[in-house]
Amino acid sequence: MRRAATMGDVASLAGVSHQTVSRVLNDSPAVRPETRERVLAAIEQLGYRRNIAARALVTRRSQTLGVVSFGTRLYGPTTAVHAIEQAARQAGYYVSIASEEFLDATTLRAALERLAEQAVEGIVVIAPQKQAQSALAELPDGVPAVVIDGHPDCGAPRVYVDQVHGAADATRHLLDQGVTTVHHVAGPLDWLEADARVEGWRQVLQDAGRPVPELRHRGDWSAGSGYAAGLALAEDPTVEAVFVANDPMALGVLRALSERGRRCPEDILVVGFDDVPESAFYLPPLTTVRQDFPALGRKSIDLLLAQIQGSRVERSEVVPAQLVVRTSSRRPEPTTRRTR
Amino acid sequence: MRRAATMGDVASLAGVSHQTVSRVLNDSPAVRPETRERVLAAIEQLGYRRNIAARALVTRRSQTLGVVSFGTRLYGPTTAVHAIEQAARQAGYYVSIASEEFLDATTLRAALERLAEQAVEGIVVIAPQKQAQSALAELPDGVPAVVIDGHPDCGAPRVYVDQVHGAADATRHLLDQGVTTVHHVAGPLDWLEADARVEGWRQVLQDAGRPVPELRHRGDWSAGSGYAAGLALAEDPTVEAVFVANDPMALGVLRALSERGRRCPEDILVVGFDDVPESAFYLPPLTTVRQDFPALGRKSIDLLLAQIQGSRVERSEVVPAQLVVRTSSRRPEPTTRRTR
DNA sequence: AAATTATGACCGGTACTAGGA
DNA sequence: TTCCTAGTACCGGTCATAATT
Structure with a gap:
């Protein structure tokens, strides 16, 4: 297997500097359309793909959000996780899942630890069990988090159905x-x-x-x-x-x-x-009483992104339940x- | 936010070289137990956590497997995805999800592209729709893949229920x-x-x-x-x-x-x-007829890991269905x- | 000589500076 | 000015090799 193409390879094929290639990839305006075309053509020709590890290393951003979920056979969590994925992707994040069939403080801690290892930029926890609440106190230090259906004083902004x-x-x-x-x-x-x-x-x-x-x-x-x-x-x-x-x-x-x-x-x-x-x-x-699980997922991502971008965040957001x-x-x- | 501790920080606190710290983290035998203790203590004290981006950059391994799934509200795919997560984690891999509600060649291609960007080491595709089969031909070049419930000649090893x-x-x-x-x-x-x-x-x-x-x-x-x-x-x-x-x-x-x-x-x-x-x-x-979805998930990871480790892989594996x-x-x- | 430990190159990007067309 | 080149210092690990017990 040949070594994958690098930015330098693209640069020399396009007859520009690696810096310009980087500018093109990052949508910098300071690139003449004609040059951009040449670079894109070279990228295409070489099948070049940016190395996200290198990028993450220098930017200190993993572009990944983590989701912790339990009881993933249940309709609610499953549906919410799915909505989370969609919303996260639309916001330009990858999604890493750390779910377990059953929850206790140990498995929750392990799941959070796994996500911390991956340097996720934010975490959504779906943990409606009471015993999860204590472990939630140990959410990684500076990592933004949102809890779905958690306890009022779980320490993180909450999204929950009424x-x-x-x-x-x-x-x-x-x-x-x-x-x-x-x-x-x-x-x-x-x-x-x-x-x-x-x-x-x-x-x-x-x-x-x-x-x-x-x-x-x-x-x-x-x-x-x-x-x-x-x-x-x-x-x-x-x-x-x-x-x-x-x-x-x-x-x-x-x-x-x-x-x-x-x-x-x-x-x-x-x-x-x-x-x-x-x-x-x-x-x-x-x-029955309808819970809008997709809304739950979407809103949790909204809150999470707001935190990541440094905005002040409402402590919680309620999704209404509706009698059918x-x-x-x-x-x-x-x-x-x-x-x- | 203070900058996170690095290997060098740990090393100087423990009074060793960064190389030795690396050895400890990778369970190299060539470290005196006493030194190892010192290093572990320093890691603990600093709350040090290895930077996986740096590691991935040099090892060229992301330690991540990708899962592509469609129709995630359905019982079967959901259950299989969950089993995949469990099995992958036990094998020491992270799992990245790229799922869409509905499948067509375009969304499948996009999902595979997202996983390729992440440099996943292997991909499990759950795509039982016929129109997925053509897009499967474009599975990223050298990336091992397994297809769940796919067509016999989809080009990748298959795991399927009979x-x-x-x-x-x-x-x-x-x-x-x-x-x-x-x-x-x-x-x-x-x-x-x-x-x-x-x-x-x-x-x-x-x-x-x-x-x-x-x-x-x-x-x-x-x-x-x-x-x-x-x-x-x-x-x-x-x-x-x-x-x-x-x-x-x-x-x-x-x-x-x-x-x-x-x-x-x-x-x-x-x-x-x-x-x-x-x-x-x-x-x-x-x-009804029971399908063992968890087995489907587990076996797909088995086949994927075998490929990653370079073994010759059976073209497919069948999971029986059972009348209940x-x-x-x-x-x-x-x-x-x-x-x- | 063998067992540990130290040193420096390198992975592939980004960000910065200085300067040319 | 505006666009670009050139060159270099990082990011934080791993690996090969050299140096030290």
Whole structure:
């Protein structure tokens, strides 16, 4: 394998100095169009490609942003990561990923360390688990960072979806259907989002003076865990409505209800959270709360770039959640209830 | 911001030469343990971190692998990318992602160009669309590459799931339930996998001497497109069994059937493809064909590393697909058919 | 002589200066 | 002036080689 062409090679082929080649590559205005053409032709001819290691060495800029993510099989993080990539690229950055399947302080630290080794210019952390928050304190010194769905005092600017309002809207919507109260299938204990959704749900019930059912059901975001919770809920004849902390768990609940002969929405109303693409096709179509994950990703990059460019940065940015009403939560008119 | 510590700083603090520091970092045996300790202490004290740009410049190795992916919202590619990251990291490589939402020759070329700029040492391309194949011919010259689910003569070693056998198994399983023939809801025209699944399906029907229904239904992998196909299938009273090219589309079919009052599995049998985590909780639980996406990712890195290390590499590696039988495809015994 | 350690060239760019057309 | 050449000092490592125990 021949050694790759260098700037000097291009320069001598084009009959200019290496300095001029550099100017052309960096879009300096101080190059005559005609000269620029000659240089570009030489670049083309030699298949020259700038050595980014050399460039990074002298400019002290890696042109790379880092992304740390956990639970990458989940719809939310995956979608957000994708949006991050797009936005970062459009801003002229490469993206390096450091993700792990499960999070604990050790793996988060390791992931941050890997990114630090690469001298990334900024880091986006998607770490909605509580135990991530402590490790976040150790974000590399001078490196700008943004946290998605993190804790208010995690030390870095945050971008987050308004989980509390989303959960409140869902719960209020269920109460509006005329039920006495709403049960909740919560997400895992360690997740901040799970807490926020519990809070929104509880708040609305309390404000409405409704009994707050004991929180007995905690899933792990999976359909299987929702199914288990659904079996228990189906046993309880007083249950009229259930707010489930995400869509896959809601799918599990729907299946459990159906197996136990409890019809949705005739007997029990169900609302999910996330609005995964499939939820409109569950049986019945699922009412849910949409989170705009792509917006989350884009805004995190906006905040990060602002920091890199040295602007003062808002401490946080909120993305609203939006209730999407479908069949699973609409109580049929009592008159039509048994006609079908 | 103070300038970061350099090897020379560490060296003078430890009272050795920069060369010795380098040896310590590269685990050279030619360093007295006592000296090594001193150096490590100095590194710790200064918070020294090796500059990978400088290292890459002289070693001509970026320690980075590139991944190109499209349709990153789909379960398969996402899962595979994740496995790739894990495997690459374990092998001591960083991972740079270049993905786009939609693929065409231009975006693929752009993605490969971005990775080439970064001087990645190897590339994994996940590009199961037909139109990707031509652009694959332009894989950067000397850069090792592996293609996941690509065309046999795409020019690079391939790792792929045995789609044809998976589809054949699914179809055969349906015939075994006693139906006359099996209908198919295919994936998008441009996808190789869609073709392979059609082929496996058709093959089995032909071999069994069954009528091959005209291929009228083509979705885009989404539940919505499956729903549309399902509505049409529900109209046709002769349809006894449907093999759907992926799980989300199968979900759409199930919903359409249910809406039109055709029961699954009593009236129509359904089989999907992919085994997404939710499919066990569809109504009814979906029989499907599991693809081992993590294995796909791992094996692609194995092949890539082998190439990088200069070994001769098998042209391709196959990952088997596995039929997972659940409720949606099991015809109830005729005697119990109407009892419930 | 063998084991360590020190020295300087080099990787391929960028940034600067001085000066020519 | 405006554009460009020429030359050189970096950036922070690695490697080959020489020098020192």
